[in-house]
Amino acid sequence: MKQQLYLWRKIKDKGMSQLIGLSALMMVGILFLILGYIFIKGVSALNWDFFTQLPKPVGEAGGGMANAIVGSFILLGLACSFSLPLGILAGIYLSEFGRNQLGTTVRFAADLLTGLPSIVVGIFIYTLIVLPMKGFSAIAGGIALGIIMVPVITRTTEEMMKIIPLTIREAALALGIREWRTILSVVLPAALPGIITGIMLAIARAAGETAPLLFTALGNRFWHSGLDQPIAALPLQIFTYAISPYEDWHAQAWAGALVLIILVLGLSIATRFLTRGRYYFMR
Amino acid sequence: MADLIGGKRITIKELNAWYHSLQALTNVNLLIEPNKVTAIIGPSGCGKSTLIRCLNRLHEIIPGARVSGQVLLGSQDIYAPEVDPVEVRRRVGMVFQKPNPFPTMSVFDNVAAGIKLNSRRSRNEIATIVEKSLRQAALWDEVKDKLHNSGAALSGGQQQRLCIARALAIEPEVILMDEPCSALDPMATLKIEELIQELKENYTIVIVTHNMQQAARVSDWTAFFLLGELIEYGHARQIFSNPSDKRTEAYITGRFG
């Protein structure tokens, strides 16, 4: 009787852990399915021209997405230029001085902003910047992407600063190091690997955003002629090509998707690599 | 080179400390002698940590924490309104229960942190102070070849001596130690105890300890606390051989605590 019960428990135990293992496997499977599919579809249209040439007019074969790749980098650079300082400073504020009404409000606002559909951000920037500037522009696109990044950076910075143990802060204060110095020179460096990871996640998310660029950066078949002019971006180009009726454009859209994924993946791998060698607090 | 800096006398007058409405210390009066080791003993929660955190104004960084009374360092009241708590902390070093080297810093930078982040010194000056502090903390020989490795990679006992070196580098007059050996093995503990004996030549040392034998071994003066009150204070020899209060006797003979 007892023996049987034990056996039954063992079976349940085994079954349960196998189910959990299977779910984990499926999760990895989905990732590889997507990656594999895009790779197979995209790799055929990938060649040197893809990275160096402008898109060719309809009907002409060949051409590439060089302008869109460069455009994406410029847009992300613009986005980072204000979202990094703003997000990091706001995150430091929340973790170090945010135990008050203002802190609660900022935190709530950041969470709302994170949940905001990205197309809403696009419309907002369209009204606020594109209309007054009388034209689509790289600046408008960069601001839209930056707004999507800020709340993510703010909240990760806050969380990463908060998990630095109190004992580390006390050690610094007990040495007669001033509070702001302690925050910037002791707590922030300890939290940095986590913050950088958060920033990379934010950049990766922004890199793939299409909706907020539709009526801000607009897209451009040529090299952009200034930050106040429309600019191409990878997701926009993929979108345009994917909904077109032409076979070779479809192939290029897949190639664009592959490049986008490789960029994002490369970014997270580079992050892992860069933050790995740093001293990390142990135990 | 033992350039006698000399410790300072600490006079604690009618000290009270609170965490919100919880009173952790009640009317403490205590005279801590310079260049001696004073041990604070008593059961868990009796206010030992709170007391020493009042001596470098670290108590007040806890939200809702409050202090009343006077603590004179030499003749200066560190709680006088014009006194900057940061200045106090530069004169009163502290070593914590759990070794807490700065995780992102090398051994060298850990020791240099206090001087680097507080004042402008030349690289040479900093290097000199770092070496001197590590020697004082009896750690130099063990780390001189890995000054630029992570401080967190040292053993527990080495980490604690690193924390002592870090505190010494700012050239304080007083060193507070809150159960500095409770996370260490017996060998590492012995090293720290020997170190304390050397350090008292130059500093006033206050050590909190849970360990009765340790208090008897290292301290010149011993203060026994219970529920936030000073019960008995005297020469260590007297406290451990012939306590005058029944409660002290009960505690040191292990009948509670």
Ligand SMILES: Nc1ncnc2c1ncn2[C@@H]1O[C@H](COP(=O)(O)OP(=O)(O)O)[C@@H](O)[C@H]1O
């Ligand atoms: N951060 C804190 N917040 C609230 N109460 C505290 C805090 N730290 C200590 N206390 C309380 O103050 C009293 C004294 O604590 P402490 O000084 O840490 O004692 P000891 O070091 O002798 O064990 C205890 O009752 C403890 O619960």
Ligand SMILES: [Mg+2]
């Ligand atoms: Mg304690």
